[in-house]
Each structure stands twice: as structure tokens, then as C-alpha cells.
Amino acid sequence: MDTHTPAPSPKSSRGRRGRQQNHRERRRVEMELELEAMRKHDFSWHPCRVSLRSSGVGLIVEYGTNDTDDCIVTKEEALSRLRIRSTPLHGDECSLLREGDRVLATRKSPPKSLFFDAQVEKPLRVRHSKKIHCRCMFVVRWIHHGREGETATIPSSAIMKMSAECITLHPTIVAFFSSLTTPNHCTISPLPTVLKGMDYERDVLQLEKQIEDISNAADSSGIKVSENLIDGDVLPYVVTSLYI
Template sequence: MASNTDDIAAGAVNLELEAMRTDDCSWQPCEIYFSPTGGGLVVKYEDNDSQDTLTNEKEALMRIRARSLPLQDDDCAHIKPGETVLVNRDSESEGGFFDAEVEKVIRVRHSKRTKCRCSFMIRWLKKDVNGGSLTVPSSSVMRLANKSINHHPTISAFIDAVQLSNSSDSDMSPQMDIVGDFDLDLHDLLEKQIEGIRNSVHGSKKRIRDEISMFEDVSKPNGRTLKVEISTEKKSFKEVNPESKAKGWTKKTRIPCNPTSNN
């Protein structure tokens, strides 16, 4: 015994479709298949060789639906004002089936010997279709099937492929954000390190200049010259006597930072 799921699957396979054309928004029976080049879903219209290619799920669900059905027997009795129907716009210059809203139902008693003679006052839903409100016979009206196309094998596969592609793109975005944040943090860290090095070098140079300015070479009246040697640990000084230098020896004398005597 076939399950309800099996019945839905079998019905979806045999489901006939119609699609809305982009040039005039008319609905026509169609066939659908995947593009051989992988560019989307191809919609081939039944009446001619023209076709459209759909590339996203929203567009596919808006422009493809289950094929509308002609009115039979007492179907007209189930159509109410405000309902959307598909109506044949039959004229010499332009024809086609377009969506319309039922404004009023003009009912005529059915007879077994004649076809339905009911008529409908409708209003075109497409603004570009001229004519405004008009009355059409039941033979020009079709009921919308109101069946889901999501279980149609081709439609279902197309939707899955689009969602998978969108999911893959979304998964990559956070990774790109993480990489961008890491690059930004690393850049800031390097800038701070470079700034620290610059400040350290600037401070060292300033201390050296300050120490040198405190201990400049001084000439004494007795002809001796004080030569200053600066140590990083202690400040020591050498007093050099030109006469003793000539003899090959040097007398080291420790002097205060601010000498007040001439000795």
C-alpha cells in the first residue's frame, strides 16, 4: 500500500508547470531543466522556442507554479469574489493568459444539455494590460492549481543547490573577518612596539646629552687639562699633567661633579 509520501512524490514528478514570461507577464505552460552550462534553471515555454534562465530561489518560486486548470462541471460555483484566476485575453492584436481578480460572479443555472453559461467580472492584476474591468465567459477562466512545486524533483534539486551555494558563501565570510581582525591586531602591535623603541632610543640619547653637557672639558690656569671619562656605573675623572704624560705616566685624581678649587 502506497504511503502518503509516495503519493506526493509521484504527483510531483507528473506535475505540469506554467511560468510567467518576463516580456509581458503572461503565463504559459513550460518545461524546466538544469542549464547544461551550470548557469541556473532553464524555463522553456510550450508555444514557441523562447526560454528564460532563472538563477535564484526567490525568482523561481515567483515565476513558476503548478499549471492552472480549466473550469469543469460546477467548478464555477467554488469561485468567489476577490479570488485570483487566470484569464485568457483573446484579441486579434494580443493574446495570452494573465492573472486577474474576480470582482463579481454572474451565475446562470446549469443544464445537463449545455455547457456552463456563467460569467465573471474581472480586473486585470497587471497594470499594463488595458481594458480595466470587463466581463468574460467561464470558458476563458482557469482556476489556479494552488499546489506546492517544492516537491517537484527539478525544482527541489535547484533550491537545494542554491541554498548550498549561499551557505558556503556565508561560511567563508566569518573566516575572512577573522583574518582581517588578526591582521589589524598584528599591525597595531607592531606599531606600538616601533613607538616604544623610538621612545627608548630618544630617552637614551637625551640622557647622554644631559651627562655630556654637565661634564665638558675645562682648561685650568696652571696649564693642566681636566679630561672627563664617563662611566655608565660611576662618573670618574682623570687629571692629566702634560709633563707627566711625556714621561709615560698619568696621575688619576677623583674630583667632584662641580669642582670649586683649582687643584
């Protein structure tokens, strides 16, 4: 009797495709979150993406969770609160950690675990085995505010390696810094020029009126009046000579 492998049901196929699609979506979001930002209220670090505000002033910080977005408006704040995302330790990378190295470490605080800056105080190494995951432990000293100076012993799986890349090379950060150094452009109103022209015309009319008044007075008194044009200005003066 022939035996055949039963064909997968349409329901199971749809479920598998859905899981694969969700996994790809998570990976896509994970790749987009190439930076991490520090929250001001508790100094914890979270994966994020950044974008320029539509107004051109400031950075919008979008966290990978449903938390409220944040905003950064100064260069100093960007340098202190943003950096290239830290990565988990893989393989034998735990052997590269030395005393004094700065790391990002998990600290359990209900209702969830958060990542904070820490410094390696002492590595407690265990020989690696291909059959068992890394069992190394590390004594770390917290360096964030509120827990500064306290120590804890945590496994290597709770430690993230900080990136050596500089945040100032990130294209969005470069654009943000450039926007801070670009002077504000403003359009100069032509109104002062128009008013200046109007004042000049008014002055000329007043001079012409004065010349006319002086001429009329000279005609009645026998005084000769001349006009001298110098550099476009009308300068009336009276020549004190009598008609003969």
C-alpha cells in the same frame, strides 16, 4: 443479395492511425507541461517544463510552443515566475468561484489570446443544464502590470483555476534550490605546502652554514662552540670559555 460493409481503405486507416498518434503525442506533451511560467516582457503565463542547466547554475524554462527558451537563476525569480499549472473549469466548478478569488483568465490581444492573472469581482451565474454548456459569466479585474485595475466580463470557459500545490515541492525546483545553497567546492593547491617545506630546508641549510662559519671562527680564536637542539630547531650559541 448479400450486402457487406465495405472494408476501410488503406489510406483512410493510415489517416486514422496518424490522427490517433498525433493525439497521443499532444497528450504526452500536455502531461509533461505540468508547470507554467510568466514571461517578463508582458506578464503573460504559459505552460512550460523546466530542467537544470548543464552548468548546474540556473533553470532552463522550455515553453510548450516554439518560443525561445528562458532562464531563471535566482530563488526569488523562480518563486515569482513559476507555479504549478492552472487547469480549466470542469462541470460545476464555476460555482466554487467567489468574489476576491484569484484566477488565470484569457485576455484577447491580437494576434492571439494570452492568459493573465485576474481577480473575480462578481460572478454572473446562470443555471446549468445538461443539454447546454456552462453559460456563467464573471466580471474580473486584471492585476498584471499594464492593465492593472481594468475590468472585463468573460465566460467561465475563459477562466483557469489556479493550483493549490506549492511549487517548492516540485523535484526539479527542489534540486535547483539545493544547488543555490550548496557551497562551491574547490581543490586546494599543494604548492603552498611544497614551498613551505622548501623554505624550511633552506633555513636549515643556512643555519648549518652559520654553525660551520662560527666553528671555524672559534677554532681560530680559541672559543668553544656548542649546539643545542630544541624541538627540532638548531639553535647555535657560543660559550665564552677559552681553551686551556
